[in-house]
Every structure is written in structure tokens, then in C-alpha cells.
Amino acid sequence: MLVTGNDILVPARAGKYGVGSFNTNNMEITQAIIHTAERLRSPVMVQMSEGAIKYGGQDLANIVIDLARRATVPVALHLDHGSSYESALKAIKMGFTSVMIDASHHDFEGNVKETRRVVEAAHAMGISVESELGRLGGIEEHIVVDEKDAFLTDPEEAVQFIEQTGTDYLAIAIGTSHGAFKGKGRPYIDHARIEKIAGLTGIPLVAHGSSGVPQEIVERFRKAGGEIGDAAGIADEDLQRATGFGIAKVNVDTDLRLASTVGIREALMANPKEFDPRKIFGPARDVMSQVIEHKMRVLGSVGKA
Numbered sequence: 001m002l003v004t005g006n007d008i009l010v011p012a013r014a015g016k017y018g019v020g021s022f023n024t025n026n027m028e029i030t031q032a033i034i035h036t037a038e039r040l041r042s043p044v045m046v047q048m049s050e051g052a053i054k055y056g057g058q059d060l061a062n063i064v065i066d067l068a069r070r071a072t073v074p075v076a077l078h079l080d081h082g083s084s085y086e087s088a089l090k091a092i093k094m095g096f097t098s099v100m101i102d103a104s105h106h107d108f109e110g111n112v113k114e115t116r117r118v119v120e121a122a123h124a125m126g127i128s129v130e131s132e133l134g135r136l137g138g139i140e141e142h143i144v145v146d147e148k149d150a151f152l153t154d155p156e157e158a159v160q161f162i163e164q165t166g167t168d169y170l171a172i173a174i175g176t177s178h179g180a181f182k183g184k185g186r187p188y189i190d191h192a193r194i195e196k197i198a199g200l201t202g203i204p205l206v207a208h209g210s211s212g213v214p215q216e217i218v219e220r221f222r223k224a225g226g227e228i229g230d231a232a233g234i235a236d237e238d239l240q241r242a243t244g245f246g247i248a249k250v251n252v253d254t255d256l257r258l259a260s261t262v263g264i265r266e267a268l269m270a271n272p273k274e275f276d277p278r279k280i281f282g283p284a285r286d287v288m289s290q291v292i293e294h295k296m297r298v299l300g301s302v303g304k305a
């Protein structure tokens, strides 16, 4: 069934498990996400960035909304990294049931102002809101935040921010970053900081940049002709510890990008004569399902629907 982000994340925070919020850009990714959630009886969030909306528009949103409505588990459609009030409202008009306003590049007051505007409008329409305080490292699609400016979320500021905005859930900077290169070897996760913020706040917390970049998938990517440097993602045990404190929404995009590309490359390598798209995109869906299943097991959302 199609539900709001709160319907999924409030129980997740209370139950101390994480729910994957997976980015989609086409039908096969959407099917892999929602069918795997149904198979494992797991709640799930499907998210579209502004780039995905540019790429697939209402066509793609309608695929997600229709699959979500027919799903036998709770599914929310979430706007990822909404960059403006207008973008958030446009997404709500498109049928999204959860929206992020990412105004974390403003100063505290600017972030509060922009976030509160979206919260008031979204709440008037029964839609829940994610906002962000603190800055991830790595590339946030439209913003490059280099190491020296990246700063982790201050726990006291988080309390103030939540009070002043009414945000339903909050993305915090705790050491993760977007993309396949999250740091040499094992990225540093500030668990003490997560515990402090979770202790001072009651709302679901969000971890961005939570792809694990499984080495097995990276190896298969290389073997099937892909080129990638020394890729590293967040360790499963770090993610499990984080959800134990209060991280309830866990964003995953890179793992699906790698998995789908592995499926396509392997299909083309295995049979150069193949030109039936179902034989090329079908395997992508299968590899993505395996990666999604692993993530849901790590997060503890299996059987929670």
C-alpha cells in the first residue's frame, strides 16, 4: 500500500531497525525494490532525485505509485534531495508521499527558514518531510562539498533545528558520503555522535551515503569490463550499530547503480549476439534484487511489514 514516510519511519525508529530508501530511475529498478520488499515482508521507501524526475518524469512516478498502491507491504514515494520549496511542492503534486528539502548548504537560520516553509505546506497536505543538518562529504548531486567544508551534525543544533522546523525526520552528517568512494578502506562513522543525537531527539534519523559497495559486486563489475578505482562503502556492522541508536531511513543508490550495470555487462559479455532488451535488463533486475535483499537483512526490516 502507498503510505507516507512517517507511516514507515516512526515504527522503524521505535523498533530500532532501519528501512532502505532506494533510488529508482526506471521500471526494473522499481520492480526490484518493491518485489523484494514484498518477498521479504519489509516496508520500503522508493526515492527519486530531481535528476530522476528530469529523466523519467510523471511516467516514472506513476510506475512507482501504481506498484506501491498494489504492493502488499507499506511503500512510500520520496523526493530525494529536493533543492527548493518549488521542487518539493511539485513532487507532492506528482503524487509523492514524502519529500526532502535539502537546505543544508544554507547557514542555520537559512536552513530553518526554507525547511519550515516546506514543512507547513507539506503537512497541510498530509505529506511528511525530511530535512538535513550538517554536510556530507562527497558529491551531493548538485553540490560539491569538499572535505574541509564537510561538517558533521552538532547534537545541540539538531534539537534546535527540529523544534524550529517541525521536520518529521532529519538527515544527519555522521561520516558517510555519497558515491562509491567513501574513504580509504572502511569509512569512519561517528557512532558517539549518532548516539548523542538520537538520545536528545525522538524523530527518525536518516543516513545518506549508505551504500555498502560490496566488493563482490565491484569485482564482477571489473570482470565484466567495468572500470572503477578502489571503491569502498559503509560496513554492514557500522550500519547495524547506527540503526540500533535511531537511524531509521537509510539511503541507497550507488549499490543499485553498480548492481544493475553488473547485470547488463555480464549479459552482454555472455552473449554478444543478444539484442532482446528483456535478456539484458532482466539480469540487471536480478542482481539488484540480491543487493536489496542483503541490505534489508542488514537493516533488520525483514518481516516488519
Ligand SMILES: O=C(COP(=O)(O)O)N(O)CCCCO
Pocket (backbone or CB within 6 Å): 023, 049, 080, 081, 140, 141, 177, 178, 179, 180, 207, 208, 209, 210, 211, 212, 251, 252, 253, 254, 255
Ligand atoms: O544518500 C544517497 C545515496 O548514497 P550512496 O551513494 O551511498 O548510495 N542518496 O541521497 C542518493 C542520491 C545521491 C547520489 O547517489
Ligand code: NA
Pocket (backbone or CB within 6 Å): 047, 079, 080, 081, 100, 130, 251
Ligand atoms: Na532523502
Ligand SMILES: [Zn+2]
Pocket (backbone or CB within 6 Å): 081, 178, 208, 209, 251
Ligand atoms: Zn543523499
